[in-house]
Amino acid sequence: xxxxxxxxxxxxxxxxxxxxxxxxxxxxxxxxxxxxxxxxxxxxxxxxxxxxxxxxxxxxxxxxxxxxxxxxxxxxxxxxxxxxxxxxxxxxxxxxxxxxxxxxxxxxxxxxxxxxxxxxxxxxxxxxxxxxxxxxxxxxxxxxxxxxxxxxxxxxxxxxxxxxxxxxxxxxxxxxxxxxxxxxxxxxxxxxxxxxxxxxxxxxxxxxxxxxxxxxxxxxxxxxxxxxxxxxxxxxxxxxxxxxxxxxxxxxxxxxxxxxxxxxxxxxxxxxxxxxxxxxxxxxxxxxxxxxxxxxxxxxxxxxxxxxxxxxxxxxxxxxxxxxxxxxxxxxxxxxxxxxxxxxxxxxxxxxxxxxxxxxxxxxxxxxxxxxxxxxxxxxxxxxxxxxxxxxxxxxxxxxxxxxxxxxxxxxxxxxxxxxxxxxxxxxxxxxxxxxxxxxxxxxxxxxxxxxxxxxxxxxxxxxxxxxxxxxxxxxxxxxxxxxxxxxxxxxxxxxxxxxxxxxxxxxxxxxxxxx
Numbered sequence: 001x002x003x004x005x006x007x008x009x010x011x012x013x014x015x016x017x018x019x020x021x022x023x024x025x026x027x028x029x030x031x032x033x034x035x036x037x038x039x040x041x042x043x044x045x046x047x048x049x050x051x052x053x054x055x056x057x058x059x060x061x062x063x064x065x066x067x068x069x070x071x072x073x074x075x076x077x078x079x080x081x082x083x084x085x086x087x088x089x090x091x092x093x094x095x096x097x098x099x100x101x102x103x104x105x106x107x108x109x110x111x112x113x114x115x116x117x118x119x120x121x122x123x124x125x126x127x128x129x130x131x132x133x134x135x136x137x138x139x140x141x142x143x144x145x146x147x148x149x150x151x152x153x154x155x156x157x158x159x160x161x162x163x164x165x166x167x168x169x170x171x172x173x174x175x176x177x178x179x180x181x182x183x184x185x186x187x188x189x190x191x192x193x194x195x196x197x198x199x200x201x202x203x204x205x206x207x208x209x210x211x212x213x214x215x216x217x218x219x220x221x222x223x224x225x226x227x228x229x230x231x232x233x234x235x236x237x238x239x240x241x242x243x244x245x246x247x248x249x250x251x252x253x254x255x256x257x258x259x260x261x262x263x264x265x266x267x268x269x270x271x272x273x274x275x276x277x278x279x280x281x282x283x284x285x286x287x288x289x290x291x292x293x294x295x296x297x298x299x300x301x302x303x304x305x306x307x308x309x310x311x312x313x314x315x316x317x318x319x320x321x322x323x324x325x326x327x328x329x330x331x332x333x334x335x336x337x338x339x340x341x342x343x344x345x346x347x348x349x350x351x352x353x354x355x356x357x358x359x360x361x362x363x364x365x366x367x368x369x370x371x372x373x374x375x376x377x378x379x380x381x382x383x384x385x386x387x388x389x390x391x392x393x394x395x396x397x398x399x400x401x402x403x404x405x406x407x408x409x410x411x412x413x414x415x416x417x418x419x420x421x422x423x424x425x426x427x428x429x430x431x432x433x434x435x436x437x438x439x440x441x442x443x444x445x446x447x448x449x450x451x452x453x454x455x456x457x458x459x460x461x462x463x464x465x466x467x468x469x470x471x472x473x474x475x476x477x478x479x480x481x482x483x484x485x486x487x488x489x490x491x492x493x494x495x496x497x498x499x500x501x502x503x504x505x506x507x508x509x510x511x512x513x514x515x516x
Contacts, residue, residue, distance in 0.1 A: 001156040001164055002068050006177040007186070008150040014118070017135065017152065020174050021122055024166060025130070030119030037113045039184075042105035043233060043242070045195035050101050053184055055113075061089070063097060066184055069153070073097055083107065085239070104294065106239035111191050114139040122167065130163035131156065142191040152177070198229055200245040202252075205415045208366035213263045213358070215365035219256060219412055221349050223249045227342065234283075235330050240290040243283055243329075250280045255408040259372055262360035268348070275341045282332045288448070289322040291441075302476030303469060310469025313462055314452070367510075369413040374508035376406045381501070384492045389485070393443050396488070400436035403429060417507055425503060432495040435487065442481035449474050 018027050037055040041047045047054055052072065053064050061083065062074040073094045082088060084106045086098040120133035134153040139146055154171070156164035171177060188195060204222050206215045226249040233242030254276045257269050296315055300308055332338060355361075360368055380402045387395050407429055414422045453470045456463060 001161055003153055003155045004168065005069075005183060006152045006154070006171060008152055008176055009178050010149075012150060012176040014135065016176050017120070017133070020170050020176060021167070024170070025122040025124065025163075026127070028121045028123060028129075030121065032116055032118045034114070034116045037115060039110045039113065040107040041110050041195075042102050043108060043238070044105070044198055044200070046102050046105060048184070048195045052101065054098075054107070056083075061094070063094065104239060105241050108238070110142075110193065111187060112141040113187070114141070122163070124163065129157065130160040131167050133167075138187075140187055140191055142193065145191070147190060198226075200226055200248065202411050202414070206365055206413065208416055209364045211361065212260070212363045212365045212368045213355075213361040216256065216260050216263045217349055220253060223253045223256070224342070224346060224349060227253075231333060234333060237326055240294075243287060243290065247280065247283055247287060250276050251404075252408055252412075254280065255405055256412060259376070259405060259409060260368075260412075261372075262358050263368075264361070265356045265358055268355070272345060272348070275345070279338065279341055282338070283329055286322070286325045286329050288444075289318055289325060292318055292445075292448075293322065295445075299473055302480075303472040307465065307469040307472055310462065310465040310467075311473070313466050314469065365413070366416045369409070369416055370508040370510065373406070373409045373413070374504060374510075376402065376409055377504045377508070380406055381496055384496065387488060387492070389488075393439075396436055396439055396485075397443070400433065400440055403433040403436060407433060421503060421507060425500070425507075428495055428497075428500050432491055435484065435491045439481060439484045439488075442477050442484065446474055446477050446481065449477070 014029070021027060035057050037057050039053060039055045041054065047063075048066065051066050053066055055062055055064075056077060059077055060074050061077055063072040064070060065072060075090060075092070075094045077083070085104070086095055086102055089095040089098060116137040118135040118137075120135060121129040122131040122133065124130050132155040134155065136151045136153065137148070138151065139148050152171075154164070154167055185195065202219070202222060204218050206218065227246055230242045230246040230249070233239070234246060254273060257264075257273045257276070293315065296311070299311055303311065380399070383395075383399050383402060387399065407426065410422055410426055410429070449470055453467060453474070456466055456470075460466065
């Protein structure tokens with residue numbers, strides 16, 4: 001049996017609680033204990049959504065299960081260390097747990113709870129404790145605001161299930177509680193925080209007969225909101241995922257404008273495609289640097305230990321370059337030009353003024369979406385079948401772009417088709433996409449490192465070691481790229497399997513003729 005937490009009514013006190021149980025149990029009060037708990041989670045609430053909470057009580061960091069409050073792991077807190085990322089914590093199971101859940105995201109403060117807990121033991125006639133209660137007086141703080149309330153946690157003890165059930169029944173029949181359950185989500189709600197308020201994944205719900213123009217506006221509004229929510233995190237450089245989500249929202253917006261054709265007047269579409277292409281380019285180099293800095297351990301494994309010092313120089317240079325690039329990005333994102341692009345786009349999306357006619361503006365969105373998806377799928381299949389072991393890198397690069405475009409279309413219109421089938425299609429597509437992305441990453445990294453190698457002045461004190469490290473790294477990446485290339489045929493055969501092709505026909509081919 002699991003513990004249960006109740007929210008108490010405002011007038012409930014210890015005497016009222018005692019009065020509910022004195023007819024069946026003897027009551028023993030323990031010494032009150034006070035704690036200040038600073039809760040933390042990522043911007044997108046990864047811990048919460050995984051079913052966990054993390055707090056710092058001044059002396060320890062503790063991970064607990066959200067609903068049961070059972071302790072999962074705890075470690076002592078060092079007063080001299082900053083704790084923002086999983087790698088800031090000492091090596092061990094606590095850090096491994098965090099790494100699996102939050103990856104590269106930073107931990108941010110959510111709420112602070114000043115908690116006074118009074119243990120209450122309920123005893124039977126033999127003076128044995130059969131149920132434990134914990135009366136909690138809480139002050140919840142968020143920024144400059146605070147509020148107070150009380151909860152009662154009821155904890156069962158092994159072998160005394162009947163006593164626990166009696167306590168639950170008594171509480172349910174009493175007027176000391178305001179609800180049957182109270183948890184962390186309720187605390188957040190009262191503090192004005194919603195763990196579900198942000199998602200980079202497209203969660204809009206479209207209806208099949210909705211005019212395509214209206215559907216496109218809803219989709220693009222969602223993506224604009226994602227951009228807006230990530231700007232502050234980029235400017236403050238909290239973690240690299242703010243920039244990643246911002247860039248993905250821009251790419252999706254550009255993809256929607258390019259692929260969902262004929263829903264807006266052409267001149268408007270072209271103008272905003274140009275605007276967002278410009279906006280996307282602002283952060284290209286910054287994102288490249290972020291990706292490189294994540295690869296240090298991977299790169300170290302590709303070269304001998306005695307060349308690692310040369311690799312250290314590479315990463316020290318990348319860190320310095322990233323600082324300069326972030327300052328440049330802050331200026332660009334804060335510029336009037338960027339603000340004008342986003343404000344103009346927002347005005348367009350929310351404007352109620354009529355637009356000029358477009359060929360597909362009033363088409364039912366499901367019908368139009370099916371046509372776009374199937375056409376892109378056919379193109380991808382034909383392109384993939386042309387690739388051989390001798391094909392240039394550019395062909396694999398173009399196929400990767402086609403995969404991304406198809407993935408975006410499937411994500412845009414997931415709500416219009418059976419979700420379980422779309423999940424299957426995305427799973428197969430993602431496997432091919434991941435493969436092509438890995439191949440492309442090797443290609444880009446090799447070219448970038450070669451350019452860096454060519455720029456090293458021969459007069460540099462560490463020229464020999466630095467050059468040797470880069471040369472070894474380029475060779476190691478080339479071997480991995482070639483190994484990846486050799487796997488293309490197998491990966492593409494899996495993607496183009498008859499069952500997968502049949503599912504695309506079933507969902508999106510209006511003529512339902514298999515002509516691949």
